[in-house]
Amino acid sequence: MQKNSITKKYQNLVSQINNFEDKFQTLTDNELRAQSFKLKKQYQDSKDLNSVISESFALTREASVRTLGLRHFDVQLIGGLTLNNQKIAEMKTGEGKTLVATLAASLNALTEKGVHIITVNDYLASRDHASMSPIYSLLGLNTGLIQDDMSKLDRKKNYNADVTYVTNYEVTFDFLRDNIALNSKDVTLRPFNYCIIDEVDSVLIDEAQTPLILSDNFETPVDKYIIAAEIVEYLEPNVDYTVDEKNKNVVLLDKGSQQIEKILQIQDLYDTSNPWIPYIINAIKANALFNNNVQYIIQNNRIVIVDEFTGRIMPDRRWGDGLHQAIEAKEKLPIRQKSETQAEITYQNFFLLYPKLAGMTGTGKTAEVEFEKIYKLSVDEIPTARPTLRKDLPDLVYKDQFLKWNAISKTCNEISSKGQPVLIGTTTIEKSEMLAELLNEYKLSYQLLNAKPENVRRESEIVAQAGNRGAITIATNMAGRGTDIILGGNSIFNVQKELYDILTLSRNYILSKDMNIFQSPLKSQFRCTSQNFLSVLLSLLKDPMFLELSDIGILRALKENDTNSIPDLPYQCAIKFLIDELKTHYNKNQKQENQIVKNLGGLYIVGTERNDSRRVDNQLRGRCGRQGDPGTSQFFLSLDDNLLRLFGGSKVQTFFQSQMLDDSPLESEFLTRSLDSAQQKVEERAYQQRKNLFDYDEVLNKQRNVVYSERTKILNKESLQKNIIAYGEQMITDLLLEMTVQNYSTKQIISVFENLFDKHFLVNSDQKPNGFQQYLFNEFWLIYQTKINEFKVHGDGFCESMERNVSLLNIDFIWCKHLQEMSLLREAVSWRGYGQRNPLYEYKREALQAFKEQSRVVKRLIINEFLSSSVL
Numbered sequence: 102m103q104k105n106s107i108t109k110k111y112q113n114l115v116s117q118i119n120n121f122e123d124k125f126q127t128l129t130d131n132e133l134r135a136q137s138f139k140l141k142k143q144y145q146d147s148k149d150l151n152s153v154i155s156e157s158f159a160l161t162r163e164a165s166v167r168t169l170g171l172r173h174f175d176v177q178l179i180g181g182l183t184l185n186n187q188k189i190a191e192m193k194t195g196e197g198k199t200l201v202a203t204l205a206a207s208l209n210a211l212t213e214k215g216v217h218i219i220t221v222n223d224y225l226a227s228r229d230h231a232s233m234s235p236i237y238s239l240l241g242l243n244t245g246l247i248q249d250d251m252s253k254l255d256r257k258k259n260y261n262a263d264v265t266y267v268t269n270y271e272v273t274f275d276f277l278r279d280n281i282a283l284n285s286k287d288v289t290l291r292p293f294n295y296c297i298i299d300e301v302d303s304v305l306i307d308e309a310q311t312p313l314i315l316s317d318n319f320e321t322p323v324d325k326y327i328i329a330a331e332i333v334e335y336l337e338p339n340v341d342y343t344v345d346e347k348n349k350n351v352v353l354l355d356k357g358s359q360q361i362e363k364i365l366q367i368q369d370l371y372d373t374s375n376p377w378i379p380y381i382i383n384a385i386k387a388n389a390l391f392n393n394n395v396q397y398i399i400q401n402n403r404i405v406i407v408d409e410f411t412g413r414i415m416p417d418r419r420w421g422d423g424l425h426q427a428i429e430a431k432e433k434l435p436i437r438q439k440s441e442t443q444a445e446i447t448y449q450n451f452f453l454l455y456p457k458l459a460g461m462t463g464t465g466k467t468a469e470v471e472f473e474k475i476y477k478l479s480v481d482e483i484p485t486a487r488p489t490l491r492k493d494l495p496d497l498v499y500k501d502q503f504l505k506w507n508a509i510s511k512t513c514n515e516i517s518s519k520g521q522p523v524l525i526g527t528t529t530i531e532k533s534e535m536l537a538e539l540l541n542e543y544k545l546s547y548q549l550l551n552a553k554p555e556n557v558r559r560e561s562e563i564v565a566q567a568g569n570r571g572a573i574t575i576a577t578n579m580a581g582r583g584t585d586i587i588l589g590g591n592s593i594f595n596v597q598k599e600l601y602d603i604l605t606l607s608r609n610y611i612l613s614k615d616m617n618i619f620q621s622p623l624k625s626q627f628r629c630t631s632q633n634f635l636s637v638l639l640s641l642l643k644d645p646m647f648l649e650l651s652d653i654g655i656l657r658a659l660k661e662n663d664t665n666s667i668p669d670l671p672y673q674c675a676i677k678f679l680i681d682e683l684k685t686h687y688n689k690n691q692k693q694e695n696q697i698v699k700n701l702g703g704l705y706i707v708g709t710e711r712n713d714s715r716r717v718d719n720q721l722r723g724r725c726g727r728q729g730d731p732g733t734s735q736f737f738l739s740l741d742d743n744l745l746r747l748f749g750g751s752k753v754q755t756f757f758q759s760q761m762l763d764d765s766p767l768e769s770e771f772l773t774r775s776l777d778s779a780q781q782k783v784e785e786r787a788y789q790q791r792k793n794l795f796d797y798d799e800v801l802n803k804q805r806n807v808v809y810s811e812r813t814k815i816l817n818k819e820s821l822q823k824n825i826i827a828y829g830e831q832m833i834t835d836l837l838l839e840m841t842v843q844n845y846s847t848k849q850i851i852s853v854f855e856n857l858f859d860k861h862f863l864v865n866s867d868q869k870p871n872g873f874q875q876y877l878f879n880e881f882w883l884i885y886q887t888k889i890n891e892f893k894v895h896g897d898g899f900c901e902s903m904e905r906n907v908s909l910l911n912i913d914f915i916w917c918k919h920l921q922e923m924s925l926l927r928e929a930v931s932w933r934g935y936g937q938r939n940p941l942y943e944y945k946r947e948a949l950q951a952f953k954e955q956s957r958v959v960k961r962l963i964i965n966e967f968l969s970s971s972v973l
């Protein structure tokens with residue numbers, strides 16, 4: 102192990118952990134578990150986790166050796182310590198971060214307050230949960246898993262576990278949904294405790310560009326979108342409008358406005374009582390800046406956003422402020438209702454809700470500033486367990502796209518014909534398909550993986566097999582992130598796939614009463630199987646419970662059986678046996694193949710363009726050279742790549758014109774430097790945008806915390822009587838003050854309250870305001886008591902639940918309105934000419950005012966509604 106400062110920093114703790122090893126090896130499983138309970142007790146007494154770190158880490162390591170046969174390397178212990186220290190552990194791809202998380206998770210689970218391990222998709226959550234649970238279970242800790250299709254009840258159960266595996270998306274939406282729940286039974290999450298985010302840069306940076314929104318639909322002026330889309334076809338770029346590609350913005354020129362006013366036969370495009378301008382601007386943007394198969398795809402007549410960084414589709418996200426509808430109009434698709442935000446939060450502010458936060462990734466260092474500034478997370482680079490053998494070749498730069506893509510396909514042909522596997526990363530779906538066409542010309546077979554739905558399903562499987570001998574895999578940016586590319590193929594995937602095919606096909610034969618399965622196409626599937634295998638398979642196919650499983654059910658059964666849990670039904674036992682048989686077969690095969698591919702030089706990574714951040718490039722490079730494997734990475738670039746074109750500056754262009762006389766590629770220091778600085782410019786810009794989102798959200802975030810914590814209290818209180826009385830008194834005080842400021846006469850004031858309480862007051866009109874306030878409090882109290890008595894007739898708890906419902910519904914209603922208002926305000930401050938004033942400052946000031954007003958209004962609404970409610 103290489104000695105660096107981080108190794109030194111944790112030297113003592115690592116040797117303490119190592120010192121426990123001999124002792125723990127002699128314990129039985131039960132004794133090991135007892136040791137874990139002892140630590141729990143120790144923590145409950147002392148409330149000090151630090152004093153049990155080394156013992157807990159050593160226990161987890163021993164549990165892992167016994168259950169999975171994996172012994173945490175010392176560098177993995179350092180990774181775990183870094184996680185427990187609330188930092189980001191940068192550990193290269195393939196270093197075993199999944200296993201690293203178990204150390205910090207088991208330790209923090211001793212608090213019994215729950216640990217969340219966040220992954221980027223459901224597949225990874227379920228894979229990591231399944232593969233790591235045996236460790237936790239040996240230690241007496243239970244685990245939970247959240248998946249997209251789960252019910253509230255199941256979610257709650259799984260969040261109550263000691264360690265829960267869940268995606269960033271699910272946990273954030275559960276949080277938002279919990280905060281519109283009307284009953285404490287519907288709340289799924291416990292208070293947050295400790296959270297480890299895997300692929301932390303993907304979650305906290307790439308996905309933190311837009312807030313997550315929980316929404317309801319409302320009326321949309323569909324016609325305006327359609328007309329605006331038609332009008333844009335008559336406009337000419339640079340005459341009627343200009344496009345700023347860098348900032349993703351458009352500006353309508355005077356000539357354009359006049360033209361549009363003429364077509365629409367209106368006086369003023371900017372008239373606020375008949376707003377057209379937002380529709381026009383969005384229509385121009387939709388036309389000039391958004392392209393099918395680049396920023397979005399069309400699926401089932403809908404526009405689905407493609408994440409520009411990861412190349413993944415984001416089915417539940419929509420562009421805000423009418424842009425999504427404008428694109429729908431452009432593509433002549435049905436225009437979906439604009440939705441009303443019920444709750445929203447950014448990932449930035451969501452994850453800051455955890456009192457203890459940590460993350461891991463292969464690529465974090467280049468984004469360290471952002472992690473520190475926004476999340477107060479620093480990045481520690483953990484040395485690799487074995488030295489890295491990857492060769493990063495210098496970039497090759499071509500004169501144009503044509504030469505570049507030809508060189509890429511030629512390289513793919515040469516490399517793969519030797520048997521060395523190639524993985525090509527592309528930035529858009531369009532380009533991945535274009536490359537596929539080129540490879541067709543070479544008659545090469547390849548796997549194409551992009552955000553299109555037909556491919557996403559197989560994403561992990563395709564990536565997992567990218568290390569097969571001679572395999573060519575084309576993938577958009579970070580597709581299949583988190584999946585292990587093993588040289589010579591991934592035997593676990595092979596086993597699952599093979600068995601799935603055998604089971605579904607042969608079951609279908611049985612169900613169709615065609616018993617001739619051995620004459621069927623299945624025959625080839627049996628080539629590697631023993632007699633034992635066949636007889637167990639046949640007995641399985643007679644099991645009625647098995648025959649009842651759907652294809653998905655079979656897939657689940659396979660996955661569940663692949664863990665170390667003990668199956669309890671006969672058909673599960675049979676599947677387990679079949680898996681073991683196939684595993685033996687494939688593992689033998691895998692070892693040979695692995696050696697062959699290693700000798701060929703390992704995985705060859707081809708980059709087809711520098712990405713918008715160094716991080717994404719490094720992510721691609723990092724797919725090879727796993728755990729000391731050999732591997733090569735090479736980027737192919739061209740002068741007209743977006744990055745150079747938009748951010749290269751004029752010097753680069755001049756340089757090229759002087760150099761590029763023929764078709765051969767160029768390598769130059771100057772060029773690499775220009776590329777690096779262009780890339781940093783883009784990174785900086787993207788960071789500023791996220792920082793901006795974060796700064797604006799900060800105000801809303803404080804307000805959200807106030808509202809949500811008030812809400813949670815209301816949800817959990819037995820009785821709200823004290824709240825209602827306080828609200829009522831507050832309302833009276835506020836109203837009195839308002840009316841005094843506005844110089845109302847005492848008589849007027851009395852009549853306002855008479856109306857409000859629906860009652861005639863027996864006071865004389867020159868009563869002193871001070872005593873009057875107390876009088877009003879008493880009156881309010883009396884009316885409230887009458888109401889309570891009225892409701893009591895309807896049974897125990899009726900009044901309480903009435904109070905709760907009225908309070909929560911009004912809080913939600915007002916919060917929702919406040920969110921709309923804030924979104925309008927955000928837009929307004931960016932348009933409004935504030936002169937020298939700072940829009941963010943203005944926004945904050947007005948947001949605070951609005952919030953104060955809302956909290957006054959909500960109390961009034963609750964009181965009014967409660968006092969006027971009755972049961973028929």
Ligand code: ADP
Pocket residue numbers: 171172173174177192193194195196197198199200583584585
């Ligand atoms: P990462 O998330 O860092 O890219 P993974 O968690 O996917 O890496 O692990 C990569 C591979 O390394 C897995 O096949 C895993 O079983 C293996 N691995 C992890 N830790 C160890 C260890 N201590 N000893 C042996 N193999 C390990």
Ligand code: MG
Pocket residue numbers: 198199299583584
């Ligand atoms: Mg991983």
